[in-house]
Amino acid sequence: xxxxxxxxxxxxxDCEARSMNGLEDWITSHKIPVGExxxxxxxxxxDHCQGGFDVISEAIGSCADGFxxxxxxxxxxxxxxxxxxxxxxxxxxxxxCVLVALGLLFIINQGYWQETMATLSLIxxxxxxxxxxxxxxGIASAHRPWLAKILHPVLDLMQTLPTFVYLIPTLILFGLGxxxxxxxxxxxxxxxxxxxxxxxxxxxxxxxxxxGDAFGATPRQRLWKVEVPAALPMIREGLSxxxxxxxxxxxxAALVGAGGLGVPVVRALNTVQIDTGFESGLxxxxxxxxxxxxxxxxxx
Amino acid sequence: MxxxxxxxxxxxxxxxxRNVDILFHRNNSSSAIAQAxxxxxxxxxxxxxxAELGVTVGVANANLxxxxxxxxxxMGLSGSGKxxxxxxxxxxxxxxxxxxxxxxxxxxxxxxxCDDETLRDMRRTRVTMVFQQFGLLPWRTVRExxxxxxxxxxxxxxxxxxxxxxxxxxxxxxxWANSYVSELSGGMQQRVGxxxxxxxxxxxxxxxxxxxxxxxxxxxxxxxxxxxxQTRLKxxxxxxSHDIDEALRxxxxxxxxxxxxxxxxxxxxxxxxxxxxxxVRDFVRHMNPLPLLNAASVMRLLEVCPRWxxxxxxxxxxxxYGFNPVTATVSDRTGMEIPLQFHDTDDISxxxxxxxxxxxxxxxxxxxTVALLRQxxxxxxxxxxxxxxxxxxxxxxxxxxxxxxxxxxKVN
Numbered sequence: 001x002x003x004x005x006x007x008x009x010x011x012x013x014d015c016e017a018r019s020m021n022g023l024e025d026w027i028t029s030h031k032i033p034v035g036e037x038x039x040x041x042x043x044x045x046x047d048h049c050q051g052g053f054d055v056i057s058e059a060i061g062s063c064a065d066g067f068x069x070x071x072x073x074x075x076x077x078x079x080x081x082x083x084x085x086x087x088x089x090x091x092x093x094x095x096x097c098v099l100v101a102l103g104l105l106f107i108i109n110q111g112y113w114q115e116t117m118a119t120l121s122l123i124x125x126x127x128x129x130x131x132x133x134x135x136x137x138g139i140a141s142a143h144r145p146w147l148a149k150i151l152h153p154v155l156d157l158m159q160t161l162p163t164f165v166y167l168i169p170t171l172i173l174f175g176l177g178x179x180x181x182x183x184x185x186x187x188x189x190x191x192x193x194x195x196x197x198x199x200x201x202x203x204x205x206x207x208x209x210x211x212g213d214a215f216g217a218t219p220r221q222r223l224w225k226v227e228v229p230a231a232l233p234m235i236r237e238g239l240s241x242x243x244x245x246x247x248x249x250x251x252x253a254a255l256v257g258a259g260g261l262g263v264p265v266v267r268a269l270n271t272v273q274i275d276t277g278f279e280s281g282l283x284x285x286x287x288x289x290x291x292x293x294x295x296x297x298x299x300x
Numbered sequence: 301m302x303x304x305x306x307x308x309x310x311x312x313x314x315x316x317x318r319n320v321d322i323l324f325h326r327n328n329s330s331s332a333i334a335q336a337x338x339x340x341x342x343x344x345x346x347x348x349x350x351a352e353l354g355v356t357v358g359v360a361n362a363n364l365x366x367x368x369x370x371x372x373x374x375m376g377l378s379g380s381g382k383x384x385x386x387x388x389x390x391x392x393x394x395x396x397x398x399x400x401x402x403x404x405x406x407x408x409x410x411x412x413x414c415d416d417e418t419l420r421d422m423r424r425t426r427v428t429m430v431f432q433q434f435g436l437l438p439w440r441t442v443r444e445x446x447x448x449x450x451x452x453x454x455x456x457x458x459x460x461x462x463x464x465x466x467x468x469x470x471x472x473x474x475x476w477a478n479s480y481v482s483e484l485s486g487g488m489q490q491r492v493g494x495x496x497x498x499x500x501x502x503x504x505x506x507x508x509x510x511x512x513x514x515x516x517x518x519x520x521x522x523x524x525x526x527x528x529x530q531t532r533l534k535x536x537x538x539x540x541s542h543d544i545d546e547a548l549r550x551x552x553x554x555x556x557x558x559x560x561x562x563x564x565x566x567x568x569x570x571x572x573x574x575x576x577x578x579x580v581r582d583f584v585r586h587m588n589p590l591p592l593l594n595a596a597s598v599m600r601l602l603e604v605c606p607r608w609x610x611x612x613x614x615x616x617x618x619x620x621y622g623f624n625p626v627t628a629t630v631s632d633r634t635g636m637e638i639p640l641q642f643h644d645t646d647d648i649s650x651x652x653x654x655x656x657x658x659x660x661x662x663x664x665x666x667x668x669t670v671a672l673l674r675q676x677x678x679x680x681x682x683x684x685x686x687x688x689x690x691x692x693x694x695x696x697x698x699x700x701x702x703x704x705x706x707x708x709x710k711v712n
Contacts, residue, residue: 207431207433207434207435208435208437210392210431210435211429211431211435211436211437211448212452213392213423214390214392214423214428214429214431214435214506215423215424215428215429215448215449215452215496215500216420216421216422216423216424216425216449216452216453217420217452218420218452221452225448225451225452226437229437229439230437230439232439
């Protein structure tokens with residue numbers, strides 16, 4: 001006796017599953033070529049603009065290496081002494097001076113001086129680039145709501161996209177070395193100064209803007225004499241965040257061949273050396289603490 | 301410069317608002333505003349326009365002349381459009397329709413419709429402003445704040461410094477020149493605001509509730525200082541206030557606004573004596589009459605006082621003391637003369653009042669002075685005008701004056 005459906009029109013479960021498979025097959029067979037497009041775009045850029053990238057690569061590379069060489073040419077102990085004296089005149093806090101001196105002496109003691117200088121140079125360069133580009137973008141987007149609306153998802157993407165993903169194209173375009181490390185660091189850290197600048201400029205009290213207008217400020221005067229000074233604490237906060245974000249990229253930068261404290265960490269990971277790992281990790285932490293104290297605003 | 305026209309007749313108005321409408325829309329939609337203007341002309345009310353089009357009518361058809369060298373007060377409850385109108389005078393608020401004219405030499409500049417460069421020039425040299433929340437730049441020292449306007453105009457540091465020192469001396473803050481604004485009290489901060497406004501030497505000074513954020517004692521002190529400065533500087537001041545007492549104290553002209561319209565404008569006496577409607581009457585009723593009352597408004601004329609005989613006027617209720625206007629002496633029933641002291645000014649802080657002695661003050665003396673003399677001497681107070689004793693003042697006269705607000709119209 002044949003199995004009868006309770007009422008016509010209702011398909012058997014078996015039949016339904018088959019049609020589901022069909023839908024799935026259809027979806028998978030019409031794959032949207034996201035990866036392909038990205039790959040083609042990178043290829044296209046490489047084929048057509050390689051000259052430009054070589055110039056950038058050369059410029060950044062020689063600047064960064066030059067700066068590193070400059071830092072390492074100073075005898076380490078002399079460097080520590082000069083820096084400590086400089087910090088005293090800047091911060092006037094004995095505790096900060098002691099921290100800087102002891103931290104750096106410990107790094108010398110552990111034998112990571114060269115790497116630390118390379119890391120400092122990388123951070124300096126990345127931060128400098130971030131501020132140079134980020135602050136004007138932040139100001140522009142604070143004045144133009146449409147730009148802020150566009151920037152918002154882009155900045156989110158830059159911070160959430162796993163770093164390794166954009167390491168691959170930077171590797172292709174800039175080759176191995178300090179340059180892709182610096183550029184990945186910039187991509188990762190630049191949202192901080194953009195966001196903080198934008199926030200700072202757009203939260204300048206209306207009363208101050210009106211005071212500027214009422215006394216006849218030109219748009220340029222309004223920006224430089226009212227908005228930027230009023231937003232300066234926020235911009236400075238963006239700078240310190242930018243430094244910390246850059247520091248958090250040292251290990252990843254080391255993966256693409258940038259020098260610095262990331263290198264011994266990567267090497268320790270590959271060869272399972274606990275001692276090297278701890279020593280270099282501690283050095284990174286010390287650099288972070290020192291930079292944080294130096295960035296922190298003077299408290300009255 | 302565009303939007304300039306010449307006015308041949310020698311007008312005394314330094315600033316005039318002509319048919320000014322100011323409308324706001326949340327998204328600045330010009331079509332919504334244009335529709336609202338049309339609706340306003342058809343007689344739509346503020347509420348209707350807000351409900352139908354989402355447009356706020358800040359000011360509607362305001363006409364006002366601000367005379368040169370006077371303090372004019374714009375008054376009204378919050379939301380009445382007084383600040384909105386004031387801020388049209390330097391275009392912090394854009395005028396939707398109408399013009400705001402400022403005398404510029406022999407010509408007039410319509411600041412509501414001039415080009416940006418002219419506007420900037422007017423803001424730098426002709427119209428200046430003092431803000432309710434001070435609007436001082438916290439990262440600058442007091443001196444740098446005062447010279448802000450000069451800096452925008454490109455003065456050299458030396459010239460800025462010189463003018464800033466001068467203006468700081470004017471407001472009594474010389475020794476705070478190098479302090480930061482946050483180190484100063486509210487009253488001092490607003491003095492910095494005043495000095496900054498004076499520094500540009502603009503002749504029109506806009507003051508947007510400048511003393512509202514201050515406590516009453518400091519407020520009164522700053523009002524006095526402003527009046528004192530005004531006698532020397534003779535600026536044209538437009539002052540916004542929601543406080544009738546403040547308006548009466550400092551204003552030589554008062555314009556009262558309600559729901560975006562000017563409903564009455566005139567000298568303070570006129571506002572008090574003939575309020576046009578209940579709104580104005582309500583303001584006047586809630587004012588404090590005491591500062592306005594003086595000896596002239598509380599005294600009883602000697603002619604209407606009871607007499608003992610042809611020569612002696614009865615001084616007090618119980619009839620113990622009498623005053624002889626011919627000999628200008630006071631005596632009691634037994635004929636014993638009571639000492640009579642003349643005091644010419646309103647300032648009695650230095651005067652040692654003797655109990656049992658009769659005092660005589662001029663008609664301009666304040667009620668406060670009269671009341672203090674009455675209380676300390678225990679005797680009625682005589683009032684003189686042009687060194688002739690014309691009236692007297694006892695408890696009943698003062699109480700009558702305080703309770704009968706209508707009598708305040710006798711002021712001056």
